[in-house]
Amino acid sequence: MTDFTLNGSGVSVEADPDTPLLWILRERMGLTGTKFGCGIGACGACTVHLDGQAVPSCSIPLSVAEGAEVTTIEGLSEGGLHPVQEAWIEIDVPQCGYCQTGQIMATAAMLAQVPEPTDEDIDSYLAGNICRCGVYPRIRAAAKRAAELSRT
């Protein structure tokens, strides 16, 4: 049994502790906002927060979540939208949208550490998140807008 906090609530999961957290979230918890993209932590589609850090859940074994606080896109904001989500809507970022929840989780984690990111910060923090549709120009704009919204 693995116990951890998921989006603010305690959960107990009985599963092979080697199972990647991604599949526990998607199949056992029904939280499909976290996406499968590559399975090796190379694309960022599965990004969640583990004790506040952005991590690729496809490469985090369930055992590592023991006692940790896990946040997914569904739990990013307790009520309404997170400023990053508001900025994403304002800039109308997504095309296919498949990578966007991961992009948003990575951006939210970045802003917690770097409240006023430069282009270089954004490139550095978000380089792990591939967008196959190539909406990078809008992601950059939205990340900056999210920083503004977070300050107000």
Add this chain to the structure above:
Amino acid sequence: MTQTTRRTFLAGSAATLGVLSVPIRLPAQEVTQPSAPGAYLRIGADNSVTCILPTCEMGQGTHTGQAQILAEELGADWQTIRIEMPVQPGPDYRLPFGQMRSVGSYGIRHWHDPMRRAAAQMRMMLIEAGASRLGVPADELSAVGGAIVHAAYGQAIPFGELVEAASALPVPADPVLRPEEERTLTGRTVPRLDTRVKVTGEAVFSMDVTLPDMAYGAVRMAPVFGSDVAAMNADSVRGMPGVIEVVQVPRGAVVVGESWWQAKQAADALDITFTETENDGLDTPAMEAEIQAALDRADVPMTLERGDLDGAFAGAAQVVEADYAVPMLAHVCMEPINCTAQATDDRVELWTGTQGHDWIRMGLERALGVTADQLIINTAYLGGGFGRKTWENEAIQAVMASRAVGGRPVKVIWAREDDVQQGLYRQTMQIRFRAGLSEDGRITAMRVRMAGPQMGAAIVRDNNMDPFSLLGLINIAYDIPNYALDHAVVPIPVPLSPWRSIAESFNGYFVESFIDELADAAGQDPLAFRLANLPAESRARPVLERVAEMADWSGAAPEGVSRGISVVESYNSYVAQVVEVTMEGERVRVPRVHAAIDCGRAINPGQVETQVQGSVIEALGAALRVKISLAGGRTEQTNFTDYPILRIDEAPQIDVAIVETGAPLGGVGEPGVPPLAGALCNAVFAATGQRIRSLPLADHGLA
């Protein structure tokens, strides 16, 4: 309105209580299939406006654009319009080439006029019903914001209240479209309908479909194309945790498990061997050498020939020759290939994100005998498509897996490695150009030899005239009086699939690089040379001139910056680009790209902008450093680690201008791709003096 004196038809005007429904018909269908079910527009008594249209939403924004077109003509609130996909492929949903597929940048340009017509019909019926209700002439009423409005009386009746009365009226045969001044919703940026759900995580992609009692399937497929299962020992994994069943499918096996991770562990452990084939020794260098040799072949039928080539070459002031090549590419949609099926012997229901509804229908019929009336396809959002999600393999796997576990729903998911390694690649192609120039720098003759596979072989009738190989060459944009084109076909034993912009994805690079070589040989500026050699009325001119202005082409480039230019027509749209490069040691950097597009009326300029930007990113990533190669018959690449598409830290600033010339609607999803590689390599030439005649740049040590 005088409908009683007009030719009318009732087909599709639903008599169902509380629903008003009008068919959306392509011109030919009104004559040939007046009663066939097809695309239609529907208003419910609850005011909901729903449109059934056969274009999937894979990121290209088509559903939002379609909603704008419908809402504008109907007088509805665009945000209340829902675009839904039909669950059974039917003849009325087919594109001009005869299939229901979401391809060819058709979503807006193909459906625009029929959608407007249906919306106008519906608006006129609602107005007629409103006129009866209010006892006023129809011409005193208008349709605004989802209601029939009498401005002078200050009355507004919501559409839903008029649905029942309107559905009893005939559908007007000659609807009157709104005049230009009332077209205020198209030509304007509105936010996408699907943004919010994609930002909250609520959007249900194919991968996210969840059904009661659903099991999961992982695949193990033959690593060599043409190979099939030689022997399989299902018992080798039956005892593994969560494993439910092992199902042999064409070219491999699906392991069905209680979770995908468990199924995947078992699929990897499965004791399975594959047949030897003649492709086991296939290597990319040998394949490319065979294609290269075909550039010299003498037995190739001429595809296209005009003028007097020999005479023109004899009289040319100079003759320029060059060969170019591109590698195979993978699509690597962000959402890996997947399909969910619930299937019994006589009924198949699929949940999937597909661009290829009719291809799935035909594939299931061919492979498993599933008839069209037994098949339901529920279309979810696609996490990207790019031409890859038009095929039936995963649907066959899911149906066989579900049947093998007693009709329990099974979601088959390919790992990224399966996606990268199981083919359906953009083709590898090579080309040889020979051109004659006059003293004053006009192209007087051009001889073009294409060599490589013929992706469109199934539709080729005469002289190897294959649009999937030759578009951009058949219709070369330049004014070349003496011109000849042929295609030395070299089949390759690799499954191919159109890759965003298909033949233009390489012909744009080939032609626009070679044109640059000609400009250099003529001693002319690349822009001036293009303008001098384009027909006077060419739509390439306004976009070229605009992009030159954006990039200040006539001015000096900023210190350390080199520039390249190109222009390509595809899908009836013209896109010109200027790529700016800097050299960081041996490495090419691309800080900025300028693009100008003429796609006719831009229905949603913001979406046109982001589609062009995304196309530039996609084409730039491909040109810099990705390719698919085979060794020993097996694909060498595995995942994003060795198929490194562009990440945000290399994304340039991309400025997009929309140039409207009054041209008919063109496509938007694809035309931004073709110009990029040519403009990029022309900029590299400006920077280094080196002509890049094959992609990717990484093969030349430049990326």
